[in-house]
Amino acid sequence: MADPDRPTRWHAPRNRAEFQAQLDSGKSEFEAQIRDARKQFEDAQERINARTGRNLLFAIVFGLILGLSMLFSLILVKQLFLIVAAFLITFAVLELTAALRHAGREVPRIPSVLVSVATLPIAYFLPPGGQWWAIAGAIVVVTLWRLAEHIPPSGRRPWEEVRKDLGAGIFVQLYVTFLGGFSVVLASQDRGQWWTLAFLIIVISVDVGAYASGLSFGKHPMAPRISPKKTWEGFAGSAVAAVIAGILLSVLMLQMPWWFGIIFGLVMVGTATIGDLTESLIKRDLGIKDISSWLPGHGGFLDRLDSVLPSASAAFALYLIFT
Numbered sequence: 001m002a003d004p005d006r007p008t009r010w011h012a013p014r015n016r017a018e019f020q021a022q023l024d025s026g027k028s029e030f031e032a033q034i035r036d037a038r039k040q041f042e043d044a045q046e047r048i049n050a051r052t053g054r055n056l057l058f059a060i061v062f063g064l065i066l067g068l069s070m071l072f073s074l075i076l077v078k079q080l081f082l083i084v085a086a087f088l089i090t091f092a093v094l095e096l097t098a099a100l101r102h103a104g105r106e107v108p109r110i111p112s113v114l115v116s117v118a119t120l121p122i123a124y125f126l127p128p129g130g131q132w133w134a135i136a137g138a139i140v141v142v143t144l145w146r147l148a149e150h151i152p153p154s155g156r157r158p159w160e161e162v163r164k165d166l167g168a169g170i171f172v173q174l175y176v177t178f179l180g181g182f183s184v185v186l187a188s189q190d191r192g193q194w195w196t197l198a199f200l201i202i203v204i205s206v207d208v209g210a211y212a213s214g215l216s217f218g219k220h221p222m223a224p225r226i227s228p229k230k231t232w233e234g235f236a237g238s239a240v241a242a243v244i245a246g247i248l249l250s251v252l253m254l255q256m257p258w259w260f261g262i263i264f265g266l267v268m269v270g271t272a273t274i275g276d277l278t279e280s281l282i283k284r285d286l287g288i289k290d291i292s293s294w295l296p297g298h299g300g301f302l303d304r305l306d307s308v309l310p311s312a313s314a315a316f317a318l319y320l321i322f323t
């Protein structure tokens with residue numbers, strides 16, 4: 001039996017005006033709760049961004065989109081991975097050439113992109129040696145193009161500057177096109193799509209492990225002059241995540257012994273960390289925070305591929321050695 005003396009928070013409205021007042025009160029209370037929740041979320045995001053230097057929510061969304069596109073292309077028809085790789089390398093080359101031009105290096109943008117994309121089908125359909133010939137041809141084309149730009153009087157620069165421009169153009173092809181091309185070469189091998197998928201998953205695990213561990217326990221900077229946000233605690237977390245992922249993928253996906261997963265994980269954590277530090281060093285030398293702003297609050301495509309580029313060549317080497 002209900003207690004008549006117990007107060008209640010809601011009672012039946014006596015008229016329309018009282019009913020409307022209750023609706024307005026409930027609406028105001030709900031909106032206030034939404035504002036409080038949003039403010040708490042934004043405050044948490046700001047603390048995370050200040051600690052790690054990146055937008056966590058956008059990182060997760062972009063990682064899912066990129067990961068799913070690679071997953072479906074490799075599993076369904078692995079030739080589709082060429083399209084995904086071409087898309088990523090196109091934007092990475094555009095970003096790096098634009099950053100170099102901003103720093104005063106006259107690197108041909110469109111020719112650099114065209115030869116980069118052209119090397120991918122060569123690397124995929126020809127034997128592994130074809131990639132070396134393709135990258136050599138790409139370097140020759142970019143070099144000759146830059147020299148041709150120097151011929152008209154309007155394009156003349158001191159030879160020392162032209163020499164630096166040529167070196168920058170070669171660097172773009174070696175750093176992005178050549179290293180990224182190993183992922184395509186690996187995918188073209190027998191069961192290579194599973195090896196490609198495995199090394200990508202491990203690299204993602206390295207990133208997630210470093211992010212979570214560094215955010216929670218990071219106190220000791222690993223390379224403060226190059227990347228102030230990277231800590232030894234984050235590196236330890238990335239190593240643990242990489243080894244666990246390596247063992248699981250070796251046994252369940254690659255049909256390799258469990259101990260190979262330890263080797264796979266440790267090699268990937270080493271190359272991914274080197275790739276991350278290398279790109280940070282490039283940005284430091286160019287005097288920029290992000291390679292581009294195409295991914296709002298998250299840098300550019302190259303900022304997300306820095307760990308993948310050297311890891312692709314290491315994964316291909318492991319494939320050749322152990323299979």
